Amino acid sequence: MHPVFLTVLQRVFLGFITLIVVSILIFGSIEMLPGDFGEAILGQSATKETVAAFRRELGLDQPAYIRYLNWIGNALTGDFGNSFSGRNASGIDRSRTVVDLLDQRLYNTLFLAAMTTLIAVPIALFLGITAALYRDTIYDRLVNSVTLTTIATPEFFVAYILILLFASLWGFFPSLGNVDPRDTLDVRIYKTSLPALTMALVTIAHMLRMTRAAIINLLASPYIEQARLKGVSSVQIILWHALPNAWAPIATVIAFNLAYMVVGVVVVEVVFVYPGVGQLMVDAVRTRDIPVVQACALIFAATYILLNLIADVIGIVTNPRLLHPR
Amino acid sequence: MIEKFETYSAKAEVSNVRKRRTRWERIWLDLKKAPPTAIFGIVIIILYAFTAIFAPLLAPYGEADSQFQSYMRWGEDGHVFGTDQIGRDILSRLIYGARNTIGIALITTILSFLIGGGLGLIAAINRSILDQLLSRGVDVLMAIPGLIFALMLLSIFGANVLNLIIIMAILDSTRVFRLTRAVALNVVVMDYVEAAHLRGEKIGWIMRREILPNILPPLVAEFGLRFCFVFLSIAALSFLGVGIQPPTSDWGTMVREMASLIQFAKYDLLGAMTPLLPAACIALLTISVNFVVDWFLHKTSGIRDEK
Numbered sequence: 001m002h003p004v005f006l007t008v009l010q011r012v013f014l015g016f017i018t019l020i021v022v023s024i025l026i027f028g029s030i031e032m033l034p035g036d037f038g039e040a041i042l043g044q045s046a047t048k049e050t051v052a053a054f055r056r057e058l059g060l061d062q063p064a065y066i067r068y069l070n071w072i073g074n075a076l077t078g079d080f081g082n083s084f085s086g087r088n089a090s091g092i093d094r095s096r097t098v099v100d101l102l103d104q105r106l107y108n109t110l111f112l113a114a115m116t117t118l119i120a121v122p123i124a125l126f127l128g129i130t131a132a133l134y135r136d137t138i139y140d141r142l143v144n145s146v147t148l149t150t151i152a153t154p155e156f157f158v159a160y161i162l163i164l165l166f167a168s169l170w171g172f173f174p175s176l177g178n179v180d181p182r183d184t185l186d187v188r189i190y191k192t193s194l195p196a197l198t199m200a201l202v203t204i205a206h207m208l209r210m211t212r213a214a215i216i217n218l219l220a221s222p223y224i225e226q227a228r229l230k231g232v233s234s235v236q237i238i239l240w241h242a243l244p245n246a247w248a249p250i251a252t253v254i255a256f257n258l259a260y261m262v263v264g265v266v267v268v269e270v271v272f273v274y275p276g277v278g279q280l281m282v283d284a285v286r287t288r289d290i291p292v293v294q295a296c297a298l299i300f301a302a303t304y305i306l307l308n309l310i311a312d313v314i315g316i317v318t319n320p321r322l323l324h325p326r
Numbered sequence: 327m328i329e330k331f332e333t334y335s336a337k338a339e340v341s342n343v344r345k346r347r348t349r350w351e352r353i354w355l356d357l358k359k360a361p362p363t364a365i366f367g368i369v370i371i372i373l374y375a376f377t378a379i380f381a382p383l384l385a386p387y388g389e390a391d392s393q394f395q396s397y398m399r400w401g402e403d404g405h406v407f408g409t410d411q412i413g414r415d416i417l418s419r420l421i422y423g424a425r426n427t428i429g430i431a432l433i434t435t436i437l438s439f440l441i442g443g444g445l446g447l448i449a450a451i452n453r454s455i456l457d458q459l460l461s462r463g464v465d466v467l468m469a470i471p472g473l474i475f476a477l478m479l480l481s482i483f484g485a486n487v488l489n490l491i492i493i494m495a496i497l498d499s500t501r502v503f504r505l506t507r508a509v510a511l512n513v514v515v516m517d518y519v520e521a522a523h524l525r526g527e528k529i530g531w532i533m534r535r536e537i538l539p540n541i542l543p544p545l546v547a548e549f550g551l552r553f554c555f556v557f558l559s560i561a562a563l564s565f566l567g568v569g570i571q572p573p574t575s576d577w578g579t580m581v582r583e584m585a586s587l588i589q590f591a592k593y594d595l596l597g598a599m600t601p602l603l604p605a606a607c608i609a610l611l612t613i614s615v616n617f618v619v620d621w622f623l624h625k626t627s628g629i630r631d632e633k
Contacts, residue, residue: 029478152613156565164588285485
């Protein structure tokens with residue numbers, strides 16, 4: 001077997017193990033919950049029978065490892081149980097399944113992420129490469145200080161400035177991203193534009209800095225110097241000589257930033273009241289709706305781990321030094 | 327250079343008594359050479375610290391003093407930035423917010439350095455099964471995005487300041503652990519550490535007197551960056567409504583409470599900027615700390631030169 005394939009296999013296996021441990025952690029943290037959910041959720045006036053039935057439904061009469069296996073098994077088949085909201089002391093169950101809550105929201109969040117990526121990646125690559133090319137000029141300094149500022153500011157600051165300018169004052173875009181399943185694609189894009197722009201601004205800053213660093217690193221290598229001494233134009237050096245070797249770090253940068261968006265999406269969705277998974281999670285945290293929190297945390301963590309894994313694998317596969325072992 | 331050789335004389339060299347500069351003189355010399363961005367950062371940080379420490383003296387009204395009319399405009403009735411939705415003076419809340427927000431972030435960062443730094447040093451010196459256990463545990467914790475994990479834990483343990491500090495400190499200590507362990511590993515193999523071992527010094531002494539002084543510069547820089555990160559995370563959590571709880575004023579919560587004002591920018595532009603004030607306070611501080619850390623790293627080593 002090819003050694004690169006083995007390395008990749010090893011990474012995938014490690015990622016899988018991490019995912020299992022993380023899911024145990026997410027499940028296990030509920031065990032630390034002080035007291036009993038039964039009364040806490042149903043209220044003081046719930047009868048003993050109702051509480052007992054609720055406990056049985058949650059499986060609290062079984063040992064923890066069986067509940068974990070049940071939970072993770074159901075999660076893998078797309079069943080995250082029922083939400084806590086909608087339960088009451090009378091025992092009538094008006095709760096919805098977590099999957100029902102997640103369904104449309106997951107699509108919305110993915111739509112937002114896709115739109116952000118489409119805006120951010122080309123701009124970040126272009127600016128990063130040109131900044132590396134015109135290094136230490138005013139242009140480079142400007143790009144650098146702007147990105148440093150964007151990185152160091154909270155997402156909601158960027159978001160509210162955009163709202164103030166583009167929504168309140170000039171009225172180009174709506175300030176709320178309240179997309180609806182019935183919206184046509186153009187309406188949806190129009191409504192998603194400000195949230196996507198906010199996320200794009202923050203991720204562009206990260207990607208740009210890392211791209212610039214990767215290219216500058218490459219430009220210092222001897223074969224670039226050789227090309228320059230031959231009299232090749234600087235644009236050609238970047239496009240023909242530097243870029244092919246820079247794809248690996250750049251691909252890694254993009255994957256890392258997609259992973260970073262997992263965190264950014266929570267705040268941005270809340271600012272724009274965008275009906276996505278992030279907002280669902282924050283609402284669930286406020287009302288202590290544990291099954292929903294668990295499901296969201298698992299989804300976010302799995303995405304994060306998966307994207308980081310992809311970044312790692314791309315880094316390994318595109319590294320020519322690993323393809324020809326000594 | 328040639329001029330120097332011409333003016334050189336043994337007598338001058340001998341008679342020139344080398345005076346050791348005091349610590350303050352050295353700091354002053356460094357400061358004079360600092361770039362304008364770093365000076366700017368230092369001035370801002372000192373201003374913030376001053377505001378945070380003397381908040382009760384500087385604030386014109388009380389932190390939770392809601393005796394005024396709600397939603398006053400800027401400058402109306404002596405309220406520089408107006409009042410909020412239940413009639414509290416916004417300037418006063420901004421000033422008290424400095425104390426609460428920065429204070430809590432600072433305590434969290436210090437705690438995370440105590441946990442992460444301590445364990446990192448022990449892991450680096452010990453290098454046994456304990457090191458393996460800690461490192462793998464940190465790997466797992468770092469595989470979950472921090473904000474998501476914090477949200478989950480806060481929903482379980484309940485959102486209050488103490489839980490917030492502990493949870494953020496533990497989550498953040500993972501990164502401190504990694505850095506401390508990595509830099510300490512290079513120092514642990516040095517001969518003088520071995521000598522201390524053979525001398526029979528205890529692990530506490532070795533940590534404090536032999537290793538710590540040698541790994542301090544990267545840790546100090548990391549402290550600044552971690553502080554920024556914790557500060558932003560806590561502001562984000564408060565903004566989401568699960569961090570610092572009212573009536574304690576903090577900048578993240580203030581942004582959320584007054585966000586609706588932004589809709590009225592066409593009628594009252596200044597009023598619409600009110601929610602941006604606390605957000606700008608957060609941004610200004612993190613940018614300043616970043617400037618200072620950049621300069622410090624540049625000065626102490628070249629490790630961040632090309633990034």
